[in-house]
Amino acid sequence: MPIVVKDLEHTYMEGTPFANKVLYGVNMTVEDGELLGLIGPSRSGKSTLVQYFNGLFIPEKGQVRVDSLDTRENRKNLKALRQKVGLIFQYPEHQLFAETVSKDVGFGPRNLGLDEKEITRRVWHSLEAVGMDPKIYWNRYTFALSGGQKRRVAIAGVLAMQPKVLVLDDPTAGLDPKGREEILSMVKQLHENLRVTIVFISNNMEDVARLAQRVVCLAQGKIVMSGKPIEVFTQVEMLKSMGLGVLPTISIIQKLRDRGLNVPLNTLTVEETVEALIASGVVRRRERQYGTF
Amino acid sequence: MIKLENVDFSYQPQAGGIVPALSGVNLEIKPGEFVVIVGHNGSGKSTLAKHLNVLNKPTSGEVWVNEMNTKAEANLWPIRSYVGMVFQNPDNQIVSTVVEDDVAFGPENLGVDPAKIQKYVDESLEIMHLTDIRDSAPHMLSGGQKQRVAIAGVLAMRCQIIVLDEPTALLDPDSRREVLESLHRINREEKLTVVLITHYMEEAIGADRIVVMDGGKVVLQGTPREVFAQVDKIRALSLDVPMVTQIAADLYARGYDVPPDCLSEEEVVDAICRSL
Numbered sequence: 001m002p003i004v005v006k007d008l009e010h011t012y013m014e015g016t017p018f019a020n021k022v023l024y025g026v027n028m029t030v031e032d033g034e035l036l037g038l039i040g041p042s043r044s045g046k047s048t049l050v051q052y053f054n055g056l057f058i059p060e061k062g063q064v065r066v067d068s069l070d071t072r073e074n075r076k077n078l079k080a081l082r083q084k085v086g087l088i089f090q091y092p093e094h095q096l097f098a099e100t101v102s103k104d105v106g107f108g109p110r111n112l113g114l115d116e117k118e119i120t121r122r123v124w125h126s127l128e129a130v131g132m133d134p135k136i137y138w139n140r141y142t143f144a145l146s147g148g149q150k151r152r153v154a155i156a157g158v159l160a161m162q163p164k165v166l167v168l169d170d171p172t173a174g175l176d177p178k179g180r181e182e183i184l185s186m187v188k189q190l191h192e193n194l195r196v197t198i199v200f201i202s203n204n205m206e207d208v209a210r211l212a213q214r215v216v217c218l219a220q221g222k223i224v225m226s227g228k229p230i231e232v233f234t235q236v237e238m239l240k241s242m243g244l245g246v247l248p249t250i251s252i253i254q255k256l257r258d259r260g261l262n263v264p265l266n267t268l269t270v271e272e273t274v275e276a277l278i279a280s281g282v283v284r285r286r287e288r289q290y291g292t293f
Numbered sequence: 294m295i296k297l298e299n300v301d302f303s304y305q306p307q308a309g310g311i312v313p314a315l316s317g318v319n320l321e322i323k324p325g326e327f328v329v330i331v332g333h334n335g336s337g338k339s340t341l342a343k344h345l346n347v348l349n350k351p352t353s354g355e356v357w358v359n360e361m362n363t364k365a366e367a368n369l370w371p372i373r374s375y376v377g378m379v380f381q382n383p384d385n386q387i388v389s390t391v392v393e394d395d396v397a398f399g400p401e402n403l404g405v406d407p408a409k410i411q412k413y414v415d416e417s418l419e420i421m422h423l424t425d426i427r428d429s430a431p432h433m434l435s436g437g438q439k440q441r442v443a444i445a446g447v448l449a450m451r452c453q454i455i456v457l458d459e460p461t462a463l464l465d466p467d468s469r470r471e472v473l474e475s476l477h478r479i480n481r482e483e484k485l486t487v488v489l490i491t492h493y494m495e496e497a498i499g500a501d502r503i504v505v506m507d508g509g510k511v512v513l514q515g516t517p518r519e520v521f522a523q524v525d526k527i528r529a530l531s532l533d534v535p536m537v538t539q540i541a542a543d544l545y546a547r548g549y550d551v552p553p554d555c556l557s558e559e560e561v562v563d564a565i566c567r568s569l
Contacts, residue, residue: 042435042465146334174381174462176334176492178531203465206536243467248536248558255562261569270536274543277565284568286550 001067001084001164001197003030003053008062010048010221022048024221025062030165030199035191037212037229038201041242044218046201047090050167053199054085066165083112086163090170092154096142101127102134104142105156112161126156129194131186148179152186159190166190168200172207180204184211205247209233209268217242234265249273256282294486295322295345295376295454300354302340302509314340315509318354324453327480327487329497332506333531338458338490341506345456345488346376359453374403377447379457383439384432392434392442393418393427399450410449417448420483421475437468441475448479454486455479462492469493494521494535498556505530522554537561 010023022045030036030053040046051057052064055071055078064071066081074081089095098104105123114122127134130152137145142153151171158166171187172180184207191198202208208215208229215232217225219242225232233239236246236254246254249268253276256263263280267273277283302315315337322328332338343349344356347363359375361368377399380386389395396417400410418424421441431439440460447455457476461469473496479485489496497503503520505513507530513520521527524534524542534542538554541561545553550568555561 041467042437148334174459176531177533178333205466243470245466245470249540252537252540252558252561255558256565259562259566261566270539270543273540274547277540277544278547278549282569283544283549283551283565285548286545286568 002032003085003165004063004065005029005049005052006063006065008049008052008059008064010045010052010057010060012048014060022221026218026221026223028216028223028226030197033195033197035187035211035213036197036199037208037215038199038218039203039205039208039215039232039244040218041244042203044242045221046218047169049218050087050169050199050201053165053167054087055081056087083161084163085165085167086158086161088155088158088166088168088171090173091151092158093147093150096150096154096157098142101132101137101140101142101145101153104153105160108157108161122160122162123156126159127153129159129190130156131182131189132156146179148175148182151175151179151183155186159194163196165197165199168198170201170203172202172204180207187211205233205245209247209249217244229268230266233268253277294324294359295320295488296355296357297321297341297344297351298355298357300341300344300351300356302344302349302352304340313509315344315351318509318511320504320511322454322486322488324486325480325484327477327499327501328489328504329500329502330488330490330504330506331492331494331497331532336506337509338506340509342378342456342458342488342490345454346373346378348378370403374450375452376454376456377450377452379440379443379447379455379460381459381462383436383443383463386443387431387439390430391427392423392429392431395431395442396423396445396449399446403450413449413451414445417445420448420479421445435468436464437471440464440468440472444472444475444479448483448485452485454488456488456490458490459492460489461496469496473499494533498535505532517556518554521556524553 005026005028008023008026011019011021013019038046058072096104102123105126106119109119109122124134132152172183190196212229215229216223233247233250239246253263253265261282263282267276297318297320300315300318303313330338347369350363356363358372361372387395388398393414397410397414400413418427421444423441423445461472476487477499480487498517500517503517504511521534521538527534537558541551541555542553544551551564
């Protein structure tokens with residue numbers, strides 16, 4: 001169920017003195033089953049763009065096709081579209097409102113008019129999918145959960161609608177390293193186990209490097225880069241000029257190469273980079289000792 | 294300067310008894326220091342921060358701010374005009390519709406002479422590089438700009454100490470850098486004492502001292518180099534070590550000639566080149 005975006009433009013408050021154009025002709029495709037990372041400096045239009053994916057915005061200029069249906073021609077059938085594409089906003093935990101975990105996750109399916117048995121089944125599986133044991137958390141008060149747990153419950157609420165595409169807007173923002181780790185491995189699990197297509201926006205390049213199969217970079221309302229993580233993250237000058245920051249792993253190898261050392265520039269994670277440094281023979285085994293380490 | 298002596302603190306939710314949030318915390322923060330406090334969620338770092346300007350008072354133990362005890366009611370306002378606080382979400386702490394009015398809000402409430410307020414606001418805007426947007430509406434600004442407005446508000450109150458509770462958690466990398474740079478600038482040039490709470494270990498690299506919290510206690514403190522050299526301990530506390538330090542530490546652990554406590558990319562690169 002690919003999403004195809006063509007020549008998409010967006011202007012906030014069009015026709016007023018505050019008109020603010022944020023998308024300038026975006027062309028992109030989200031392929032079936034992929035795990036796509038969407039990056040870009042702030043105000044580049046990332047959050048605006050993804051709201052077109054489930055029909056929260058309908059194109060005035062340009063075209064968005066979801067599952068080969070033009071969202072503009074299907075204005076009356078947006079409910080079906082919103083079930084197919086689940087959008088999880090930034091800080092989704094702010095949207096929790098029900099008293100208990102199971103009531104909150106069951107809100108969507110209940111609104112679909114499903115029978116209680118099916119609702120229970122969906123809530124159960126969704127909680128399992130986000131790593132919140134339903135046996136433990138079913139009747140827990142939502143407000144008594146930690147930030148990372150609340151966020152996972154909110155994501156379960158969207159999963160309970162059984163979307164084919166899951167769009168997450170900066171899912172790790174504001175979490176501590178542990179909470180971040182939990183969300184990242186959850187996203188990976190969802191992709192592997194449920195085989196959903198996932199698009200996630202992130203400001204954390206380390207997260208994108210670890211998770212994404214493909215990276216799309218938006219800047220000033222246009223797609224400026226798209227490719228495998230290694231292809232995008234090695235565009236050092238480009239990333240710097242957009243203020244996105246360069247991964248230290250890439251940067252260290254780049255600096256070694258600038259000094260004439262022969263190290264391949266094709267690793268992203270710490271583990272891969274350490275291996276590459278050792279394999280290319282630029283680090284020597286030590287003889288002298290450093291202090292008490 | 295700030296001194297915490299054997300501070301215990303408990304929140305008392307209606308149901309479920311007493312939850313100790315701090316136990317036996319001893320900490321001293323010297324004038325002009327740049328201290329970063331790290332720790333996972335629930336480790337007590339925000340609770341600690343709130344003790345520094347009397348948003349919390351210790352259940353037992355003492356907190357001294359500029360030799361004033363936070364327990365004495367009469368010290369409340371002197372302490373709050375000495376220690377300014379900036380929180381995570383800029384939208385929750387901006388009150389005005391114009392940037393310079395927002396910066397003036399603090400000193401106005403302290404009853405500062407209007408002529409002086411103008412001067413303080415002008416200077417604060419200048420220091421935070423906000424003069425160009427002094428007439429803008431805060432809600433039209435980026436997250437990083439909004440946080441700088443909040444910091445300017447603290448400067449305009451002529452506080453000596455600024456405490457920031459995860460001020461960059463909601464910001465994009467560029468805005469984070471912008472805020473962090475301005476904190477180092479006011480520490481260096483305006484001699485403000487900075488206490489920064491953060492989840493981002495990269496932000497702790499430039500600090501004078503890192504204080505690591507866990508379970509309501511201070512479990513580790515020292516210079517960034519001393520703290521990050523203890524990679525295993527930091528990881529056991531569910532915290533990250535900066536990527537650069539991880540690379541160096543992993544190479545060292547595998548027997549290679551790279552110091553394990555590198556903090557910058559240049560150090561790693563230099564160490565590798567030197568070993569050849």
